[in-house]
Amino acid sequence: MHKSATTLLASSNIPSKNEVYLFVSKITSKSSRNNLIKILQAVQNRYGYLPEAGLKAISQFMNIPLSRVYGVATFYHQFKLEPPGRYVILVCMGTACHAKGNMNNYEFLRLLLGLDSNKHTTEDGMFSLESARCFGCCSLAPVIMIMSSDGSYKRLYGHVTPMLLKKIINEYRVKVLKEVTIHVGHTKRNFVR
């Protein structure tokens, strides 16, 4: 049962070029100055990442070469070209976190989640692991942040250790399974707070 529930997570629907084009034309009609970064941010907010068709749609809509859109999308850290997992684990790589051993935590998480340098998202689509730039919570170093891929849920964990991480990841596993089984069962009860 668990397997069928989690494979549901992995199969996210990829938006078509037309769909993104429509979305972009909707959000830009209001502002007079069309700013590429702002459009990319909006598209990513909507879909969780920048689908290839989306980049093409933006290029067409703004009448600029696809290479320029791609250039901006790959220059900034914020933009993702691949769909993220349901929960994104961000490991802070700021100086204070580094000095307090967050690299170790990162490698531990990679091991725990079965990821490597080429693979950032777990097979079941539950977690993505990313190294992040300083959150400015250096007093609580080392710090990780766990956020849902749509950004609606965010939580910061301070003073993390491999032991604590193991516990946190297990909590999220339970949480995701609950969310998904509820979704599958069409019940309206909201388990997740």
Added chain:
Amino acid sequence: MVKRINSPEDLEKLRNEIIAKSKAEKHVVSVCMGTGCIALGADVMMDALEKEVEKHGLKGKVEIKKVGCVGFCEQGPIIIIYPEEICYLKVKPEDVPDIVSKTLVEGKIVERLVYTDPNTGEKIPKLGEIPFYKHQHRLLLANNGRIDPRSIEDYIAVGGYKALAKALFEMKPEEIIEEIKASNLRGRGGAGFPTGIKWETTRNAPGEPKYVIVNCDEGDPGAFMDRALMEGNPHSVLEGLIIGAYAIGAHEGFVYVREEYPMAAENISLAIKQAEEYGLLGENIMGSNFSFKVTVHRGAGAFVSGESSALMTAIEGKVGEPRPKYIHTAVQGIWNKPSCLNNVKTWACVPLIILRGAEWFRSIGTKGSSGTMIFSLVGKVNNTGLVEVPMGITLRDIIFKIGGGIRGGKKFKAVQTGGPSGGFIPEELLDTPVDFDELRKVGSMMGSGGMVVMDEDTCMVDAARYFVDFLLEESCGKCVPCREGLKELSRILNNICRGEGKEEDIQLIEDICETMSEASLCALGRTAVNPVLTSLKYFREEWDEHIKDKKCRAKVCKALINYYIDPELCQACTLCLRECPVGAIHGDKEHVHWIDQDKCIKCGTCYEVCRFGAVKKISGEPIPPPPKGMKPIRKRRE
């Protein structure tokens, strides 16, 4: 509907009304809602507090305020009760009933939540008397903790927008610029360029329109004072920006907030909206002829975008690459128009200078650098958090008086100032006064104010490698010295950390650094060499140990360390054995454990979980062989 403020008199009237209204309430409870405190559970505690206050029928008598970061993040969640200024630290939801029934009802202090001096054991209930705060001089951060950042009325009540009224109605733009020049205010972003001169350049530059920009792309890892100001007192930044725009003659402004600071962007956006409603922003500000509008631009995550010309191209929606500055951005910036960019703290200083005068501002700090500076003191110190001090204070005072010394009684090794552009400062230079010029003399720089303290457990080669790798990732790749130089530096430094360093590497590093610092296009490349050079200069022996002895004395560099279980100390509790993620530990309940070095990935879990201190890290010495057969444990004497 809010009534628009149409004159300075309107503002004063409104201020008096707000103050009269708030007098009815006896206690004000400020709950820190900075990102740090929320991570520690301030939001849950806040809910409990609201319920408890209502339960005791104190609604109307007690005002609960969600305030911005008060800076003592280490001890969060924090509550401050005014007017007594009682400060409660590490408050949990279950402490709330006591706070309400004892302090708010009976006026007594809850001893267990009060700050305890670790040296004397003395209880210090008053915020201003806690050593962490006592030695600070809070100007910019003064109102963090007193006002709700999401309420313009709170800001007006503490004298907000008074400076704007003075600037608009009593001063000419030129007079304002003269005042800023006289105050000797220097750019708080790190370089320390005189602000008044920058403003004058933009004012006199040909071309319309002119732009003003707030740089809140606080990319330095280990720095968060701009975040605290934007989250905790956004109106002070906005007021400074409006005054600056008036002085420069700009009618449009931008606030660039980095991606990682969602709350800062939210609070400044709200502040802008409120200011517009009150007539403090928009058309005919406060009934004058001056109009000005501000837009918030969310960054997309790029360290180099904190550089002024790169930030401006980012606002234009392009790849945030810097450009050569034969022509300053103050003359040709956004869309090639004159653009004046200043750091968050610089803008926040402006209302204070206008209101209290240049002379007052100059009286604080040193001759070359006036005013105060906010540092984020983090790393291995006891009290981490935000520290605002007058320029010229020594590093020793910051780290030992305010920071309370090194955590866990360890030995101080270095302090890193200025983020990836700064350098490491060793113990013998701790009496260096902190200002723009003195820090540069010792090979570091002020930067935007990050201050990371390192103790004997920090490896200086690894720390230098960390900054090089950080910058390698962040270099935009436009110019060769920075792009290729960092790549080579990273390769060499990683080799050294892996124990594959060669003696001639040091000379090569120095040569690359020289080229980079001379020939890079922007400050990112030019200052990238500072961490490497200062680490080499002050901690050369550690480099030699890495290269020659394959030893990391701080036991940080993974390739150079091994974990080992001391058979004399092991109590065979099987905890490490169970926790080891790769199953590298052997043994059972009766026999001492040992680590299979071939399997061990050096994650340190066993080291961390061992309650008997039996797991040791060793470096540069041979690993004792595993016990032959099964060795029974030697029970510890009780």
